[in-house]
Amino acid sequence: MDVLIVGAGAMGTWIGRALDAPVTFADVDADAAAAAAETVPDATAVSLASSDDGEATAIEDRYDLVCLAVPMIHVTDAIAAHADRASEAIIDVSGVMAPALEAMAEHAPDCERVSLHPLFAPERAPGSIAVVRDESGPVTEALLESLDDRGNSLLETTATEHDEAMETVQAATHAAVLSFAIAAKPVPEGFETPIYDQLATLATQMTGGTPRVYADIQETFAGADAVADAATRVADADSAELEALYREATQTWQTADGDSL
Template identity: 75%
Template sequence: MDVLIVGAGAMGTWFGRATDASVTFADVDADAAAAAAERIGPDAETTALEGTDSYDVVCLAVPMTHVVDAVADHADRAERAIVDVSGVMGPPLEAMATHAPALERASLHPLFAPERAPGSIAVVRDESGPAIDALLEALDARGNDLLGTTATEHDDAMESVQAATHAAVLSFALAADSVPEGFETPIYEGLRTLTEQLTEGTPRVYADIQQTFAGADTVADAAATVADADAAELESLYREAARQWQPERTDDDAEMQAETNDDTTNETTK
């Protein structure tokens, strides 16, 4: 099976390594395509982005803000199947159904940075068949965990998993200061670690996520609510958060913990 990968960035290169197929790269940057092919091995090739050559499978590994246009531009180069690894699922699958209605179709979202592979991969099989099955079997054989889902379920989840989460961590990074050694709390340390991990990434990718998925506004609204709350309202907000994230914990448990904390504070201040 031969696969055309449109997009020679980190995700396209990952897909080229992860699939047991003959791989050809096409990219707006011909040098990037050549570099990706070299990283895969001597059997990988390159081709012109505007080429007319056809392949068993076309994989769109382009930014999520461009994937719909990429489907329209390259669907006719696929003979058996078309897939994407852009990170959003609803729009590309709709475009595939429009421009490649007779082909096998799937959307894949690796839920990890390529350098941290293998990991969980969200999968929507819009129109499955032997070519899609072979690709997924190759990914599974490399230790990835394939998570079957729907486009709606996935894209709704990404509002929290990506857009809101990234907005919250970035907001902490911009609002908080580095503190002298020894002053760190476990929560501060955890957020600092997340900040370091977030800022290792590519800014354009995070910008695309914010442009594609809602979620940042809810973080801003929540922060404003916290900033404006009085002491009683803050306690209520903490209890609301506990009910959401620790539903097994009762208000009595929280009160007992608060009393324990008060006792500990009193002892240390005597």
């Protein structure tokens, strides 16, 4: 099996390392493609040079498997541009599933089609990987077996379930942490409480990431508005209303025996 990975960033490089197959990296940034290829044994790199009108040039070769590892806001365009390079299978690791799978079905209807979302940063692999098998077959099954053999946990799901979960898991969570990071300030040593400590740790972790990635998530998934609405309710509440909001949250986040989830 030979593989073309479109997108030579952290996630594209991660899946290139995880595959037991010859890999070619393609990226609009030729240096990024070359750098990714250097990290994977026997990998090669090609450049997605731009034409005069700014459109990426299609790659001339065909591959058993094409993997789109591009930012989620660009995945449907990337699938449209490169689906015809796939002779057997096409997958993505963009992080949004419904639009990606719809584009795959449109542009690669005769291919195996799978959407993957590694639920971890590449440097923390292995971990849990959400999987939607839209049209499985021997190529994608071998890919998934390889990921499983490397210690990853495959979470079978649907595109709808995944994308709805990401509204909370990513969009709302990131909005809440970023809002804390903006509104709060570091305090003198000794004043920390356990809850503050945990939020401060999350704020430090998040602000050490890539801003574009977080911006793409907010553009793709709803969830931030719910956080803003909740913050407004808390800010505007009197004592009795605040107690009611606390009880409302308790019903969601406490188990039957009263322990925190």
